[in-house]
Amino acid sequence: MTNRSERIRTTLTQAFAPEDLDVVDDSARHAGHAGHAGASPEGETHFKVRIVSKKFDGMSRVAMQRAVNDALKSEFESGLHALNIRASAPAG
Structure with a gap:
């Protein structure tokens, strides 16, 4: 069985x-905060994602974040509480 980090990646x-693409489980920093209650001992409720993709070319920051959130809809439905997203198109 894969963990949430691997599924996100x-x-x-x-x-x-x-x-x-960098995917970091940041759950430990949020222990005791909303969304962490009842979480598995492994955490997997709060993540940081940094992603660079040509598919983001011409998109606004909000559009890029929406696209990432939409792609991860099933993770939010199964316990992902928070996602810090840094999305961008390649420079140049």
Whole structure:
């Protein structure tokens, strides 16, 4: 069984074919905060994602974040509480 971090990485890779992708489980920093109650001991409720993809070319920051959130809809429905997104198109 894959963990949420691996599922997020796989989903974003399939959706956006990123040139660069970092997925970090930031759940430990949110212990005791909303969305953490009842979480598994492994955490997996709060993540940071940095993604660079040509598919974001010409999109606004809001549009890029919406696209990432939409791609991860099933993760939000299954316990993902918060996602810090830094999305961009490649420079140049």
